[in-house]
Amino acid sequence: MILSMTGYGRATAGNKKFVVDVEIKSINSRYLELFLKLPQILQSKEYEIRELIKNKIKRGKLSLVVLLKKNGSVENEISLDSEKLKNYISLLKHVKKSAKISDKIKLEHLLYNRDIFTSSIEEISDEQFEIVKNSISAAIDNLFEMKRKEGKELEKDLKKRIKLIEKKLDEIESEAVGSVNEHFLRYQEKVKQLLEEKAQTIADERLQLELAILAERSDITEECVRLRSHLKFFLEAVEKEQEPGRKLNFMCQEMNRETNTISSKTLTVSITHNTVMIKEEIERIREQIQNIE
Numbered sequence: 001m002i003l004s005m006t007g008y009g010r011a012t013a014g015n016k017k018f019v020v021d022v023e024i025k026s027i028n029s030r031y032l033e034l035f036l037k038l039p040q041i042l043q044s045k046e047y048e049i050r051e052l053i054k055n056k057i058k059r060g061k062l063s064l065v066v067l068l069k070k071n072g073s074v075e076n077e078i079s080l081d082s083e084k085l086k087n088y089i090s091l092l093k094h095v096k097k098s099a100k101i102s103d104k105i106k107l108e109h110l111l112y113n114r115d116i117f118t119s120s121i122e123e124i125s126d127e128q129f130e131i132v133k134n135s136i137s138a139a140i141d142n143l144f145e146m147k148r149k150e151g152k153e154l155e156k157d158l159k160k161r162i163k164l165i166e167k168k169l170d171e172i173e174s175e176a177v178g179s180v181n182e183h184f185l186r187y188q189e190k191v192k193q194l195l196e197e198k199a200q201t202i203a204d205e206r207l208q209l210e211l212a213i214l215a216e217r218s219d220i221t222e223e224c225v226r227l228r229s230h231l232k233f234f235l236e237a238v239e240k241e242q243e244p245g246r247k248l249n250f251m252c253q254e255m256n257r258e259t260n261t262i263s264s265k266t267l268t269v270s271i272t273h274n275t276v277m278i279k280e281e282i283e284r285i286r287e288q289i290q291n292i293e
Contacts, residue, residue, distance in 0.1 A: 006291055010139055011138030024139045157288060168277055
């Protein structure tokens with residue numbers, strides 16, 4: 001089953017006094033990268049939240065935003081303690097006077113002191129944290145729903161491109177029938193012309209043997225068989241593998257390798273043209289599978 005690494009999920013959970021909203025986004029990444037935006041009250045729970053996500057998602061760059069609400073209405077997760085602010089400004093003024101500093105007190109000086117800010121929810125209980133985890137899990141479920149839908153579209157596209165490659169391979173194999181003999185005759189004619197130009201001769205038996213060996217090297221039967229086998233395994237991985245991304249990438253490398261060999265061995269223009277088209281499709285497939293988990 002194919003899952004896209006791109007997706008979006010959102011969920012809300014809570015009770016009459018406590019509500020949590022969760023938003024999660026995922027984009028392409030070779031590995032699992034997590035970026036969490038949590039309210040101050042959940043900072044101590046970050047490790048547990050990360051482990052919860054890692055147990056469900058293997059690859060992708062994920063952004064998670066958690067917003068807490070209290071008493072059924074949205075509140076700022078951080079509020080200003082005016083009394084502490086006044087005391088802190090008074091302390092800064094005293095420091096300036098004692099140290100004979102003329103600089104003005106700026107906003108960044110105040111922001112250094114986090115004690116002047118308080119959370120609208122002072123503590124989070126185990127029961128409330130369960131609500132947070134439930135909301136995160138629900139958001140991930142919604143994310144997976146979108147990933148599955150996009151994965152189905154990716155699967156359709158990949159299968160369509162594999163069919164195009166199979167069609168081109170059929171044409172190559174059809175063209176390749178008798179190609180060894182054709183190459184033999186071409187080589188023979190070319191050697192004959194060269195010998196006539198240089199007024200030289202070679203024993204006919206020796207010449208026929210060398211030309212036969214040379215022509216045999218242009219046989220692409222084995223490469224076509226291996227390429228068809230790779231196409232078969234590619235489709236099996238798409239349909240059966242739980243996490244096919246890396247395997248599909250490897251199969252693309254092998255398909256490209258066999259196609260390059262076919263192209264280098266043949267002297268037939270139509271076969272060369274078809275190998276170019278196959279390589280273009282393989283490249284498009286490689287671009288698509290970068291978005292597969």
